[in-house]
Amino acid sequence: MYGAVSAVSDLSLAVRRGEFLTILGPSGSGKTTALMLLAGFVAPSKGDILIAGKSVVSVPSYRRDQGIVFQSYALFPHLTVRRNLEFPLEMRGIKAAERAVYVNRMLERVHLKDFGSRMPSQLSGGQQQRVALSRALIADPPLLLLDEPLGALDRSLREQMQGEIKSLHREFGQTTVCVTHDQEEALTLSDRIVVMRAGQIEQTDTPEALYDRPATRFVAKFLGEANILETSAFKVEADAGPPLGTVAMLRPERICVAAQGAPRRADADKRQFVTGIVEDMIYAGPLRKYHVRAGGIGLIVREHVAAGQQIFRPGDEVRLDWLRSDVRFVTA
Ligand SMILES: Nc1ncnc2c1ncn2[C@@H]1O[C@H](COP(=O)(O)OP(=O)(O)O)[C@@H](O)[C@H]1O
């Protein structure tokens, strides 16, 4: 609670040793608060936090064995890269000669061997973030906490740094809790993802399970594109009837688009067919995206671009089909 504001409530979460867990949610959903609780910067109004079975709520954050990286790199601006990296080691009482060994090894590891004597302001954003990550990892803490660590970087650098975070996690094996609003980042990095909405956990699962079997409409839409088939004129066929209080959901890449009257595949008896009119076609490199109006609703269809494919244009009549087993039901 921040005064009368309840930023997160009923948050119950078990992080496994060595796991990479991501807290994913829109801005204001309580991600940072959840991480600050874990880090000990904010005390919970109620409840407990255990690390390796021991309560840590009364342990101040500086006494905890954890590394933290924030979106704004928060390097010490008046210290060189080398001195920044030495800091956590110094705090642990490690002698200068030994510190130098650790720092050299780390600088080498993150490809910043020649940057030790630079000041943070003399580094690019990506380099600063690599130093911040290195500083969080250098004393080998059992717990690593990351809050939007790549938020300030441009797209290609983000992807490169995602790879770097992943390989550092593989190498150091820290239990890691990462906060992000970027679903692609969460899917790429995590063993498990916690989806947060308005201060509460909406669903927790592996990236694949969350994407393929979202429990709620919110999760379905937050992790990629989702066709919600609730007001269609056609009746959605499914192998089992829809559970009470749910709506049918189909991922765009599960829908096939073909010309009216095109030959059907061998598994046609497992599929539902509907007709529609193409409203828009968007070419995006390896993918082609169609907006199709069918049964009174707009559907998004995504197909991988391949040789010999028929390309449809706005106004074309098409046949859409999908496996009945690809239909999901999410709570409304
Ligand atoms: N210090 C604070 N005082 C009052 N309200 C706060 C404070 N920090 C965050 N909040 C509120 O708590 C909610 C969650 O914020 P936050 O954890 O920062 O979300 P996120 O990191 O997901 O964007 C928001 O409604 C925010 O306005």
Ligand SMILES: [Mg+2]
């Ligand atoms: Mg935040």
